[in-house]
Amino acid sequence: MSAFIEVKNVWQEYGDQVVLERLNLAIAEGEFCTLVGASGCGKSTFLRLLLGQERASRGAILLAGEPLAAEPDASRGVVFQRYSVFPHLSVLDNVALGLELPRAPLLGRLFGAAKREAREQAAQMLAKVGLGHALDKYPSALSGGMQQRLAIAQALIMRPRVLLLDEPFGALDPGIRKDMHALLLELWRETRLTVFMVTHDLSEGFSLGTRLLVFDKTRIDPHAPNVFGARITYDIPLNSDRRAARAAVQALPAHVTGTPQPAL
Amino acid sequence: MRLINRHPDRGGRLLLILLPFALLLFAYFIGSAQRLADNPNDKLLPSATQMVAAVDRLAFSEDKRSGKYLFWQDSASSLKRLGLGLGIAALAGLGLGIAAGSLPLLGAPLSPLLTVLSMVPPLAILPILFIVFGLGELAKVMLIVIGITPVLARDLEQRAREIPPELLIKAQTLGANTWTLILRVVLPHLLPRLLIALRLVLGSAWLFLIAAEAIASTDGLGYRIFLVRRYMAMDVILPYVAWITLLAWLMDLGLRQLAHRAFPWYEGAKA
Numbered sequence: 001m002s003a004f005i006e007v008k009n010v011w012q013e014y015g016d017q018v019v020l021e022r023l024n025l026a027i028a029e030g031e032f033c034t035l036v037g038a039s040g041c042g043k044s045t046f047l048r049l050l051l052g053q054e055r056a057s058r059g060a061i062l063l064a065g066e067p068l069a070a071e072p073d074a075s076r077g078v079v080f081q082r083y084s085v086f087p088h089l090s091v092l093d094n095v096a097l098g099l100e101l102p103r104a105p106l107l108g109r110l111f112g113a114a115k116r117e118a119r120e121q122a123a124q125m126l127a128k129v130g131l132g133h134a135l136d137k138y139p140s141a142l143s144g145g146m147q148q149r150l151a152i153a154q155a156l157i158m159r160p161r162v163l164l165l166d167e168p169f170g171a172l173d174p175g176i177r178k179d180m181h182a183l184l185l186e187l188w189r190e191t192r193l194t195v196f197m198v199t200h201d202l203s204e205g206f207s208l209g210t211r212l213l214v215f216d217k218t219r220i221d222p223h224a225p226n227v228f229g230a231r232i233t234y235d236i237p238l239n240s241d242r243r244a245a246r247a248a249v250q251a252l253p254a255h256v257t258g259t260p261q262p263a264l
Numbered sequence: 265m266r267l268i269n270r271h272p273d274r275g276g277r278l279l280l281i282l283l284p285f286a287l288l289l290f291a292y293f294i295g296s297a298q299r300l301a302d303n304p305n306d307k308l309l310p311s312a313t314q315m316v317a318a319v320d321r322l323a324f325s326e327d328k329r330s331g332k333y334l335f336w337q338d339s340a341s342s343l344k345r346l347g348l349g350l351g352i353a354a355l356a357g358l359g360l361g362i363a364a365g366s367l368p369l370l371g372a373p374l375s376p377l378l379t380v381l382s383m384v385p386p387l388a389i390l391p392i393l394f395i396v397f398g399l400g401e402l403a404k405v406m407l408i409v410i411g412i413t414p415v416l417a418r419d420l421e422q423r424a425r426e427i428p429p430e431l432l433i434k435a436q437t438l439g440a441n442t443w444t445l446i447l448r449v450v451l452p453h454l455l456p457r458l459l460i461a462l463r464l465v466l467g468s469a470w471l472f473l474i475a476a477e478a479i480a481s482t483d484g485l486g487y488r489i490f491l492v493r494r495y496m497a498m499d500v501i502l503p504y505v506a507w508i509t510l511l512a513w514l515m516d517l518g519l520r521q522l523a524h525r526a527f528p529w530y531e532g533a534k535a
Contacts, residue, residue, distance in 0.1 A: 053433055072436035083428035086435075088452040088529050097448065098438040108444030140532030158438060 004029035004194060005050075005162070010059035011229070012045055018229035019045050023059070025213075025232065029161075030246050032188055032195045034205035037215030042230040043198045046215070047164050050196060051078055063162070074102060077155030081167045084151035085139045091150055092135040095122035098157045122157060129153045129183060145176035149183065156187060165197040169204070181208060189242075210243040212236040310499035318499040322488075334488065338504075342485040343511070345401065346473050349408025350462065353469075356409065357416025358451075358458055364417065365424025366432075366450050367442070375421065382414030387475055394480060404476040411472040412465040416458070423457045424450055456527040463519045470512055 003026035012020040019042045027033060035043040048054045049061060052072045061068045063075070072078070085094050099118035100110045110118055126132055129149040139147055148168055155163060169177045185208065188195055199205050205212050214234035221227050237243065272280055296309035310318075323335035364374040390407055397403035427450065435445045477486030485508055492500045523530065 051433065051437075072433050074437060074439040076437060078434065078437050080430045080434075083430035084434060086431060086449065087532070088527070097435075101435070101444050101448065102439030105441055105444065108440065108448040138529045138532055140529065154434070155437070160437070 003027060004031075004064060006062040008060045008062070010049065010056045010061060012042065012049065012054070013057040013229075017226040020049075021229035021231055023232060025235075027194065027211075029194055030192050032208060032210045032242075033197070033213055034209035034211070035196060035198045035213050035215065036200070036202055036205045037230065039200075041215045041217065043213075043215045044166055047166055047196060047198050050162070051076055051164050074158050075160055076162045076164060077158055077160035078164045079148065079151045079155055079166070079168045081170045084168075085147055085154060087139055090136050090138060091126065091131055091142070092119055092122055094139065094150055095125055095154050095157050098122075098154060122153075125153045125157050126150075128187075143176075145172050145180060148172065148180060152184070152187070156191075156193075161192075161194060163193050163195045165195065167198050167200060170200060177204070184208065189246075206238060209238050210246070212238055307496045307498055310502065314499040315503050318497070319503050322500065334483075335507075338483055338485045338488050339507070339511070341481075341483045342473060342477065345404050345477075345484070346408065346469060349405045349473070350412070350466075350469055352405070353409045353413045353416055353465075354458060354462060356413045357420055357461070358454065360413070360417035361420025362424055362446060362450055362454065365421035366427075366446060371421070378414050378417050378421070382418055386411035386472060390476065390479065399480040404473065404481065407472045407476045408469050412469055415465055415468070416461050419461045419464075420454050420458060423454055427453050456523050456530040459519050459523040459527075463516050466512055466516055466519075470508065474508075 005025070005027040007023050007025040007027075010020060010023040011018065023046070035046065037043050045054070049056050050068070052069050055070055069075070078084075086097070089097060096115075096118045099121060100115070101108055103114070104110055109115070123132070123135060126135060129152055131146060131149055131153065134142060134146065139150060142150065151168070169180050172180065181204070184195075187193070197205075197208065212234065213232050214236075215230045216233040217228055217230045218233060219228040292309065293312065296311050299306045299309050300311055319335070323333060326332065327334050360374060360378065363370040364378060365371065386407060389410070390403075393403040393406050393410070397406055431449060432445065435449045440448065473484075474486030474489070477484035478490040481487040485504055489501050489504050
């Protein structure tokens, strides 16, 4: 399989501070990459590059052979640790928003039958992540775990090809974290989503991913700590059973597997 | 128990709220009674009966010259000017604040300009307004608009910048363009803040209104106060001041209730 995302000699520098240097990667579609490393080693920077929030100082990132759009768009979904959901919209509207915005470039909202359809679709997605009972609540009335469920539903309703997760479960209790892992893996299995997840929790990185990327600085000059950036020091394939299952599913012709796009 | 840990109960709280007002009124009427006892023609501290008579004359009997009820006519003119001024300023402040706070290309020229403009003392340019807009309604409304728009715009610009960047990125990944992002994310975030900012500038708005009416007007609450000042008619001035205070307080209360009803998410989201 040819690479879905190609990272070619990417450097990221802020002034004379080098954060990332000489990144080269090829990621197949449907991989679940977990990104780990010490604080400040550039894994979140790498995620921002993939998101289009920042542009690489050098090098190129290709998505399906095309250079990545330089600003965030609907092809890449994202879940942050905080501030991922809109506090002024109900749970249902938070998800329906993703269906309304692309179809209503003038008013940003749908009316009548189109609106009903969007809300119905959103309600189905919310039922899927276990929020079917809280459609009319505002996010501030939800617990941290439920807010992250909402953020995931909101990202997936767009059927993105890539899902970027920036320490999505960092603020959650261990028990809730486990539920979220199960939910995330289930959603990943059902779709052909390519996932990048930044995490501080090594065990989380090992148990969830099909590929673990470790960011670290290989060269350190104690007199000028900013001169050298981080690289990917380990690139470990994991959970080969899931990886094989996914590859087998993808080898099937599209009419057998159903919709080619991630659909829920 | 330490003082910082002692809280009034419900009845006690009500009593404590009313106490300073009662004390003020009490001190006033004691002083008034004393002065009137010394000199029944004293005008400085009129008694309650004198003020009631003045209100009755202005509010509940026709003016002999114009055939109108002056008190209500004054109130209507003043509230119309104030409402127009606040409404225009709110729209202008919202537009400028959103433009400067969420579009970097517009913020670069607008932000320093607004900062400088907000330093111009509005009352200092009142003569310019009278020269440019004449002595009619426009100049008075413009004084309120010019006086409070920069304050509103700067506050809303700041609030627009405080919207977490994560939310703006999220909206983009949900397919928003610049316009729909402003419409569905930035604007709803700023509307409750606009109501709060309006409450804070209500005092200035009244100040500019009364100043403009005092200088060039033929009716209005400020006009009446400055007109009867010539006769030292404290029996008119004091009820007018109380009425203005009541109106301002009611407007503040109304804005607060509106924010509470229209944006129930706002309180929860702050936590």
